[in-house]
Amino acid sequence: MRSDPANKALSLPELVNKYGEVWRNMGPEERKPYEDESKGIRVNRTRPIYTTTGVDINLEREQENQRMLYEDYLKKLVETAVIEEKDIESLKNKSFFFMAFNVLCREQNGTWYPNEVGLVEYSIRNGITNAYHCFIDPGDIPLGYTRVAKEHSEATHKIPICNFVKARGNNRLEDGNRDEEARRKAYQGIVLEIFEILKKSKLKTNVASKDRSKYEMDDETENPFMVFCLPKQKNQVKGCIEFLCKNAQLDQQLHKNFEVLDSILLLSLLVVRMGKTRPYAVCEGDLMVTTFDYSAGTNCEYHEEMDVSADNCALGVVKKMCYLLSDILCSVYNIQPTDKHMPSQANDDFQVEEFVPLPSFNSTRSVPVNRYFHDNDMDSHSMEVPETIRPPRQLPSEFPNSYLREAVGGPSTSGEKEKKVLDPRTKLGIGRGRGIPRNK
Numbered sequence: 001m002r003s004d005p006a007n008k009a010l011s012l013p014e015l016v017n018k019y020g021e022v023w024r025n026m027g028p029e030e031r032k033p034y035e036d037e038s039k040g041i042r043v044n045r046t047r048p049i050y051t052t053t054g055v056d057i058n059l060e061r062e063q064e065n066q067r068m069l070y071e072d073y074l075k076k077l078v079e080t081a082v083i084e085e086k087d088i089e090s091l092k093n094k095s096f097f098f099m100a101f102n103v104l105c106r107e108q109n110g111t112w113y114p115n116e117v118g119l120v121e122y123s124i125r126n127g128i129t130n131a132y133h134c135f136i137d138p139g140d141i142p143l144g145y146t147r148v149a150k151e152h153s154e155a156t157h158k159i160p161i162c163n164f165v166k167a168r169g170n171n172r173l174e175d176g177n178r179d180e181e182a183r184r185k186a187y188q189g190i191v192l193e194i195f196e197i198l199k200k201s202k203l204k205t206n207v208a209s210k211d212r213s214k215y216e217m218d219d220e221t222e223n224p225f226m227v228f229c230l231p232k233q234k235n236q237v238k239g240c241i242e243f244l245c246k247n248a249q250l251d252q253q254l255h256k257n258f259e260v261l262d263s264i265l266l267l268s269l270l271v272v273r274m275g276k277t278r279p280y281a282v283c284e285g286d287l288m289v290t291t292f293d294y295s296a297g298t299n300c301e302y303h304e305e306m307d308v309s310a311d312n313c314a315l316g317v318v319k320k321m322c323y324l325l326s327d328i329l330c331s332v333y334n335i336q337p338t339d340k341h342m343p344s345q346a347n348d349d350f351q352v353e354e355f356v357p358l359p360s361f362n363s364t365r366s367v368p369v370n371r372y373f374h375d376n377d378m379d380s381h382s383m384e385v386p387e388t389i390r391p392p393r394q395l396p397s398e399f400p401n402s403y404l405r406e407a408v409g410g411p412s413t414s415g416e417k418e419k420k421v422l423d424p425r426t427k428l429g430i431g432r433g434r435g436i437p438r439n440k
Contacts, residue, residue, distance in 0.1 A: 074261055076207055077224075078265050080203055080205055081203060081261075081266070084205045088273070088333070091124070091270075092123065096121075097119065097122070097200075098229060098321050099318060101118075101236055102114070102115055102156070102157045102159060104149050104161060106239070107142055111142075114240035114244065115135060115157075116134075116315075118133050118318045121197065121200075124270070127326060127341035128340050131315065132193065134168055135164060135166045135167040136169060137168060137186070139183065146161070149161045157313065159302075168186040168190060188248040190248075195254070198226075201225050207223060225257060225259070226261055227258075228261050229260060229261075230263060230321075231264065237260045238255075241255050264287055265280065267283040267328065270329060271332055274332050274333065283328075290309075292319075292320045293311065294310070297343055298310045300313055300314075300315045
């Protein structure tokens with residue numbers, strides 16, 4: 001009662017007159033906290049505890065529990081995808097879907113702006129059976145993110161940050177402004193095409209969670225669309241799908257029935273299904289190698305021309321992942337690899353156009369433009385730099401025999417060394433080393 005600001009100026013008799021009737025109507029259990037407090041007994045009342053960042057610790061714990069439940073649910077989806085096929089032959093023919101996006105940028109509020117999508121359908125027996133790829137016009141660059149978008153593009157995917165002619169939704173009106181209606185329809189087409197492909201990604205078995213309502217689902221909700229990617233790409237894929245669904249103005253709940261799963265866990269469980277063991281850490285290393293980074297035919301046509309690695313092309317990312325999976329699973333499941341499992345080693349289109357010999361020593365060489373810090377005054381020409389590096393001195397391939405004999409304790413062929421004999425009358429200094437005389 002005293003905690004109420006309206007009662008702070010009231011005296012005790014005034015409080016009795018105001019709350020006397022309320023007190024008389026209270027039961028013993030309701031009166032007990034107030035009686036204990038009046039007797040000086042510490043009342044265990046729930047008071048909010050905050051973290052150093054000002055967040056209620058109970059709320060933070062609840063969010064962490066929700067996150068752990070959600071991660072368990074995602075793991076259960078992957079496990080079900082592997083074990084729901086009763087025989088191995090059916091598992092070999094089962095389709096798994098892998099997705100990746102390239103982005104213009106990401107805002108601090110968590111909004112992703114996709115500009116390229118790659119999606120493939122893969123099975124252990126047949127390899128890559130279907131591939132989907134397109135460039136997306138992400139719209140206007142968010143205010144304050146132009147430099148970030150430009151630097152990210154130049155360092156990774158090399159996709160122009162605006163007015164990319166190959167991007168779907170890049171339509172302009174006669175006055176030069178963006179045609180938002182055409183862009184919305186382009187987004188609708190992309191979303192419908194993606195989810196049409198992903199119809200086969202749903203599980204046959206209903207995966208019910210004990211707390212599924214907290215994921216905005218109930219036990220009658222159908223299983224979600226499922227795609228796989230590396231753990232570090234999960235938020236990006238999820239955010240890009242959410243961006244496309246919202247801007248397409250389709251079903252706002254569509255992206256919530258879409259789950260992004262761990263491809264590393266998938267590889268580990270597929271190996272375990274054959275009665276073998278491959279730890280998660282080993283599988284993570286299997287999907288991180290650079291074996292197929294520059295394999296011909298992995299990237300899309302645009303990125304093949306730009307000569308970037310597979311990690312910087314959305315289609316290249318998912319194709320490379322399938323190649324790495326095949327590298328492990330074909331031997332585990334006794335499958336003969338085809339050009340659908342791995343890129344062909346022979347490329348008939350490859351030819352050497354010009355052979356450039358290595359520069360010889362004591363010669364001049366030109367520094368490529370923009371190899372170092374960008375300088376507008378030096379971009380128009382190459383600077384001749386004298387090569388002052390001398391060839392390394394050739395060391396003997398092996399030591400002379402005399403050195404070897406001395407090293408193993410044998411007689412020296414170069415003659416015995418003169419031994420230094422100390423004068424016994426010479427006094428030795430303290431702390432000057434063993435056997436080192438001190439000058440008188």
